[in-house]
Amino acid sequence: MTAIFRTERLTLVFLVLTITAICGLPLLLLFKIGLTAEGSLNIAPLLEALQSRSVLRALWHSLESSALSALFATILGTALALVIGLTNVRAKGLLVFLILLPMMIPPHVTAIAWIQALGPASPVLRWLSIAPELGSDHPLYSREGLVLLLTLQHSPLVFLLVRAALRSFPRELSDAARVSGSGATRMLVKITLPLLSPALMAGFALAFVAALGNFGINALIGIPARYTTLPVLVWRRLASFGPDVLPNVAIISVILALVALVAIVIQTVLQKRMRSALVGLPQAPLDIALGKHRLPVEALLWLFVASVLLLPAASLLATSLVKTYGLDLSLETLTLSNFAEVLWRQSVTLRAFANSTGIATLAALVIAGLSILLGYFLVSRKAGQRLMAGIAGSQAEIAFAVPGLVMSIAFILAFIRPLPIVNISLYGTLWIILIAYVSCFVAVGLKPVVAAFLQMDMSLEDAARVSGAGFGRRIRKIFAPLVAPAAASGGILVFLTAYNEVTVSALLWSTGNETIGTTIFNYEDGGYTTLAAAMSVVVVLATIVIMVAMNALTKKVPAGTIPWRS
Structure with missing residues (x-):
């Protein structure tokens, strides 16, 4: 029996130390360099x-x-969630999938698509004869353009949170209001929105932190607009001067991290004050009949989806099919050479596809394994185990919440020197990107697994213990098989996130260790627009295929695990 408990304790200690090493310590080192001098607190550099x-x-x-x-993302996401969640509009499943699609597409790909959609060289606008004059300023290269793209990128996050909150409402509240004679508008103002206030606050905070750490849109729109944000400032200084400016960019990264953490703390405090206790079990959401207004509302919804998805997608595809950026798409200019270049001829793109596929897959597998073990301890009936697992889980949540560029700087500081004892350097290799992915995205894979554990009858463990099954056997034979679908779903979400990201790897890649995100960004930044478009089209198609494939897991995972399915 002692050996059984020893294995359990050692596993928990290993998990806590591992999460601390890859999530907590790099951030602590960053804050130490940014906020201390000669071993004592010193905010003078800050x-x-x-x-x-x-x-x-x-x-x-x-x-x-x-x-x-x-x-704006909170307003837009909430409006979409209310219409789709509370009314009788048709094709809700498809609408939800399409509304959430921009969230899964990399921000830098979004920026490239919209730059090509609305600029003077836009193939679609030129075909419609409404493109801006050649040589005129691009309409997106401004503060307003940057805010617009950030809004479109992050409104699905708010939509997701508000839609989930709507599904947890007790139906009796709305039924009582309607019996009392309240119309839909009054019910919305007096009941729905006040009860949604914690979700609205969470959505705003999530969109704020996501925009704060967004690198792709901020760089591709902000640099030409001369509207530099903190992530772009860090990237430009490190790219221009190299590791010699690490102490300087560490201080800027600390500022960025502090702003994100303050936003999270304020959101948590306000959510607790605004939370209202609900009485009754969640039931099917309202299905308000729109009557004669249903067709106009559906038309507006589909027009929004089409304008957000079809215009940039069509422009991106058209740009990838012309010989030179700026040419109109026609039979004479049509070519597949850009796809042949990025898929077969360019060694850097082939290497980037291989690198991103490999490290995203490894990160997903590692996180799935860590999540199964950590999830077990997070729902343990032993308070001590839950406390230790909670410490690891909190560090994972902070690493996910802190902007990716901040984590990049933290990892550079932690691994720029060779590892002690083994004297092996991870800096400038794919391994540092892999570890950074595990650190930043372990919270993504953990959430569905914890949800699966919470729905499980823990008397299974009692029966296994009575039968003499040790910790390892219980995990292998009982818990791992039961939560495997949730772990697979979380792993696929991790793969999608890591496969497409550019923020974390923007400062960690090196020659020979390129990722898809950094290669697309470098193509666009270097003026190879048609190659960037072709590579972006491939990434978008791969993302859609993976999202569609995830639907096969719908019936095998807890409700809400797959974002676009109920």
């Missing part, structure tokens, strides 16, 4: 950085664009 005009301007731009886009 105050000095805040006196820099470039840092102050970038900080203001980050706060301004994040707050504005989060506000």
